[in-house]
Amino acid sequence: MSNHEVENITRLYGLTLKFVEDYGRVMKVYTDKGEFALKRMAANNGIDFFYYMQHLYQQGYNRIVPIFPALDGRYAILHGTSLYYLMPWLTNKEREGINEKNESLFRELARLHTLSVREEPVSKENREEHFERMNARWERELEALESFVEQSEKSTYMSPFQLLFCTYFSEITGGQRYAIKKLTEWKEATGEENKARSVIIHGKLSNEHFLYDENGYGYFTNFEKAERASPIHDLLPFLSRTMHTYPKQFDESVSWIMSYFKYFPFTKDEMLLFLGYLAHPGSIFRVVEKYFSSPDKKDEIKFIRQLQKQYWQMKNIEYVVMKIDEIERAKNEQNPA
Numbered sequence: 001m002s003n004h005e006v007e008n009i010t011r012l013y014g015l016t017l018k019f020v021e022d023y024g025r026v027m028k029v030y031t032d033k034g035e036f037a038l039k040r041m042a043a044n045n046g047i048d049f050f051y052y053m054q055h056l057y058q059q060g061y062n063r064i065v066p067i068f069p070a071l072d073g074r075y076a077i078l079h080g081t082s083l084y085y086l087m088p089w090l091t092n093k094e095r096e097g098i099n100e101k102n103e104s105l106f107r108e109l110a111r112l113h114t115l116s117v118r119e120e121p122v123s124k125e126n127r128e129e130h131f132e133r134m135n136a137r138w139e140r141e142l143e144a145l146e147s148f149v150e151q152s153e154k155s156t157y158m159s160p161f162q163l164l165f166c167t168y169f170s171e172i173t174g175g176q177r178y179a180i181k182k183l184t185e186w187k188e189a190t191g192e193e194n195k196a197r198s199v200i201i202h203g204k205l206s207n208e209h210f211l212y213d214e215n216g217y218g219y220f221t222n223f224e225k226a227e228r229a230s231p232i233h234d235l236l237p238f239l240s241r242t243m244h245t246y247p248k249q250f251d252e253s254v255s256w257i258m259s260y261f262k263y264f265p266f267t268k269d270e271m272l273l274f275l276g277y278l279a280h281p282g283s284i285f286r287v288v289e290k291y292f293s294s295p296d297k298k299d300e301i302k303f304i305r306q307l308q309k310q311y312w313q314m315k316n317i318e319y320v321v322m323k324i325d326e327i328e329r330a331k332n333e334q335n336p337a
Contacts, residue, residue, distance in 0.1 A: 025040045
């Protein structure tokens with residue numbers, strides 16, 4: 001977008017443009033009335049985005065970077081196939097480390113979920129369909145992993161990837177069986193349930209989308225993927241990305257999650273699904289499946305690196321899952337139903 005086009009948009013807000021800094025989908029605009037963020041989004045996301053923003057404000061949730069209306073009352077300006085909306089430019093001066101920031105993010109996320117939670121009717125048939133579909137998929141993956149290891153063991157000389165896969169096989173299938181076990185426990189625990197909780201999820205949760213104002217208060221931004229869904233849908237992608245790194249004991253992640261549960265405790269069925277989906281080693285399965293379904297000539301180094309990284313992520317997640325599971329078991333023993 002040219003400076004002239006930006007100037008035309010800012011004029012609709014009663015602002016006189018002085019200078020623009022382009023950060024991709026966000027532009028920092030300097031005007032006669034201060035600095036603002038002009039954000040671009042796909043026009044087809046606009047209806048849901050503004051609906052959920054308005055709903056959260058009505059529910060009393062104000063830790064969202066506000067959107068300013070134009071002079072004619074519009075909250076977004078259509079230009080081409082994109083919508084543009086105006087927000088304050090937050091200084092985002094972090095007075096804490098990344099661990100403390102994520103702790104604040106999870107507490108604020110719990111508050112967002114608490115204020116938007118409601119019960120949705122769910123039929124027994126829908127629950128059974130979900131179980132049958134996911135259980136069948138995960139069982140097929142387990143059978144495929146067992147087939148791949150048998151194929152490798154029959155080789156006269158294992159490739160480096162096959163050797164590494166066979167070394168990890170027991171742990172990978174252990175994660176797969178744990179996920180299936182939690183899914184089965186979820187089915188048994190919800191056999192007679194006809195409702196489930198839904199919340200407004202952020203949809204693209206990231207500490208980059210949690211900004212601080214000059215007083216140190218945190219605000220969510222980038223709600224363009226917001227929707228009504230299970231709260232699990234906010235937690236899983238964030239944790240998966242966070243733990244996609246070198247091996248370490250993610251005690252800080254356990255702390256974030258437990259802080260979240262303190263303000264928005266999961267029901268028994270939500271906890272079972274959460275632990276099952278988090279533990280499921282789907283990313284490592286996809287690497288293994290791609291290797292064994294690829295043509296004979298493979299880039300061994302590339303596949304080994306991918307397998308190694310996914311294995312590290314799986315072990316990082318395993319540590320967090322086991323810690324949470326242990327805490328939940330201790331809690332249930334102290335307070336039996």
